[in-house]
Amino acid sequence: MSQGQRGVIIAGAAETNELGKLPGISTLGLHIEGALNAVADAGLTLRDIDGIATVSAPGPVQVAHALGITPDWIDGTGVGGTSFLLHVRHAAAAIRAGYARTILITHGESGRSRVGAARMAPAPSSPAGQFESPYGTLGPTTTFTIPALRYMKEYGLTHEQLAYVAVAQRRWAAKNPRAAFRDPITVDDVLASRMVAYPFHLLECCLVTDGGGALIVTSAERAGEFPHPAVHVLGTGESSETPMISQMVDFTQSQAFRLAGRAAFTEAGITTSDVGHLMVYDAFAHVPIYGLEALGFVAKGEGGPFIADGNTEPGGALPLNTNGGGLSYTHTGMYGMFAIQEGVRQIRGEAAAQVAGPQISVVVGNGGMFATAGVLVLGRQPR
């Protein structure tokens, strides 16, 4: 942040008590549980909350009302799984502007059990309904995955390297008791798993789970008032590219990742060498490769070999997706909240697979199918 602007922190962060298959709790119920846990984590009460942000279903009005909050500031930005990163960015601006003092950001999604969940199919008169759905798309497995073959041809990424992304992340998940999948896997295991949408096998696709989480964002002036170490929001970025995967500008790179990353790094005044911990939204195995390249951690085409060489797994130089990621930890549908939660835990020093004292954690969020992006630079110290 530039001089004269007040710093902003994440003062509270928590997930729902359980993740996985939770048929006994609705989407709204998951929002409520996450919110209550985050408020308690910050040592606050619901009466302290004066701002609310969440995605459009169930929406900030419903969540605020259910919790008895009367907000002075509302953000219903719903642009897919990265929305919660954008909420943090918008909350930081609102706090600096004095529009709110203590903002609650919630996520809850009955992605697997579909209890009280919204329908996701596009209307047949929408652009996607006219120009994609008629060709037999069935959600992200059939759309988010389409650019990968082009990338493989252009840059020589092999099926084995793509599979290794899942292997590397499973090594982190093995250290995390809350991860859904913890048993070690090999490249052969990945390639032998059921074909979902060639070239993607089941183990290269994210989980589908129920769960939620929430954050409390406030001014850095209050950093000493909370039970846990403050996590400073040093830089943020957001961008959008395309509502339909077929209209992605370049199938081998995410423009939205690149632009959001550049904004966040510029605001924070950091370069990739300052980053000690990285989360890249991993709905599918190719997405971390796109993320590493878009933010400049590796050159174009080097993301696959970088991961396959062990650089991102336990003991590697750049710890990536240390909770196990969407591939092994959890993925409710809008995973961004869980990527932020792990960044917060790593900066606080309380992660299950804790990295040695990272000063800076970067979280890269994806929305839709390379549709939108949010990036957060989180730090142990104010800038």
Add this chain to the structure above:
Amino acid sequence: MSAPAGSQPAAAQPAAAQPAPGKPVPVPTPETQPFWDGCAAGELRLQRCTDCSMPYFYPRPVCPACGSTRVEWFTASGRASLHSYVINHRPARGFENDAPYAIAVVQLAEGPRMMTNLTGVPNTPDDLVLDMPLRVVFEQRGDMSLPVFTPAEPVVAPAEESR
């Protein structure tokens, strides 16, 4: 994975003529109606900016390159190349008899890309080679005609036949 029977473009014609119950049918809006009218007439119609000449898809009333609203419709060549795809093993509603089937994005000769299905060719990784030449054909879908793509004859073939 099993491949659809027959690799000749003609093999897809009987299937394409069948109604496809349960498959999604696009619903035009005023802005997209000319595109679908074109499909019904057996033409792939795109838009083009009359200020900067940029051809574009999907249909909308403003040029995405320069912001001009002076745009016009034109009939594209129907030629394309295979840009990328997946082969989906978990069929969407109405596609139960087609799985595994390719969901592809093609690069039109005029520049824009569009999603489509591939007919007249087995939908297998060996048969679907990126950058292979394609041409548009139209599949009846309810009351609508849907652009899909099929392998195009090699460019040299007509010249050889003419000798």
